Amino acid sequence: MLKRLTMAGVLTLALGAGAVSAEPAKVMIPANPGGGWDGAGRHTMAAFAQSKVFTDGASFTNKGGAAGTIGLAEFVRTAKGDDNALLVTGVIMVGGVITNKTPVSLADTTPLLRLTNEYNAIAVPANSPIKTPQDFVAALKADPGALSVGGGSAGGADHVMLALLAKHAGAPVAKINFVSFSGGEILAALGGGKIKAAISGASEFRQFAESGRIRIIAVSGPTRVDGINAPTLKEAGIPVEIGNWRGFVGAPGMSDAAKKTWLDRFAKLHATPAWKETLKSQGWEDAYLPGDAFNAFLKEENANWTSALKEVGILK
Known part of the structure; x- marks a missing residue:
């Protein structure tokens, strides 16, 4: 579980004095407290304060549901x-x-930057008979409906990863039992045995795994994740690799001057020891991509994910 700065839905975080802006940042987190988006928002703003790049504070509003589109x-x-x-x-x-098929999209915002990437992990309860990636795929093949697998919202990276694993197993994607959670509830459900497995960002599972409440059996990146004793899916002979990037956008109609100011702030933050320590402590990969390059990336991602969702049968 990510170490949270607060569990409140809306809370002001005092980030110190030293004016760079006349007002605090107002950060919308499109998920409930405790998950990856929540950690991304709060830890990033904390790093701003620690590095003294931006010290005017931040307020946070959590609004989860529908893969972040309610908050959007x-x-x-x-x-x-x-x-x-x-x-x-x-x-x-x-x-x-x-x-x-929402009426609003990221095209209605002011894209700023991609900041981090995190690879997924598959976790099971500590007493689960599923001990390896091969066991997980075998269970999917035997009865995909009987293997309840928690994850984030439908259509997200967790859901697509399960669909890809089902395709590899030769199981019908339409029969997978994907249980959607918003925020940190997935950890309680997995630790309590309410679901048989879960897929989420590796950093979200790390603390529970270290305490022995759950067991991580695989990660979805090209290499193993530091501090997690689990193989990659590719090591196990399963050709699935998928990541979960996160970043920030500004408000619709954000001024050009403000966009430049925020991009300058993020550029300065990216170079600080405080940010490098944040990446390390959270197990995030540096995926810094600002400005026009990020805008182009979003258009490419939209096309790629439309194809991927159709390929695995989630999007008809």
Whole structure:
């Protein structure tokens, strides 16, 4: 579980003095407290404070559901023209917009940057008979409906990863039993045995695994994750690799001057020891991609995820 700065849905974090801006940042987190988006928003703003790059504070609003698209819609509706409003976004939101066919999308915001990437992990309860990636695939093949697997919202990276694993196993994707959670509830469900397995960001499982409440059996990256004693899926002969990037967008109608200011702040943050320590402590990969390059990346991601969701049968 990520170490949270607060469990409150809306809370102001005092980040110290030293004005760079006249107002605190207003950060919309499109998920409940405790998950990957929550950690991305709060840890990033904490790193701003620690590095003294931005010291005017931040308020956080958590609004979860529908792969982040409920928070996205609220942000687009309420933050228009606000130069201090930021939204945490990521690949799950890209998939959610496509899957849910929402009337709003990231094209309605002011894209700023991709900041981190994190590879997924598969975890099971500590007493589970599933001990290896091969065991997991065998269970999917034997009876995909009987293997309840928790993850984030439908159409997100967790859901697509399970669908890809089912395809590898030769199991019908339409019969997989994917249970959607928002925020940190997945950890309680997995630790309590309410689901048989879970797929989420590796950092979200690390603390529970270290305490012995769950067991991580695989990670989805090209190499093993430091501090997690689990093989990659590719090591186990399973050709599935999938990551979960996160970043920030600004409000609709954010001024050009404010966009430049925020991009300058993030560029300075990216070079600080405080940010490098944040990446290390959270197990995040540096995926810094700002400005126009990020905007182009979003368009490419939209096309790629539309194809991927169709390929695995999630999008008809």
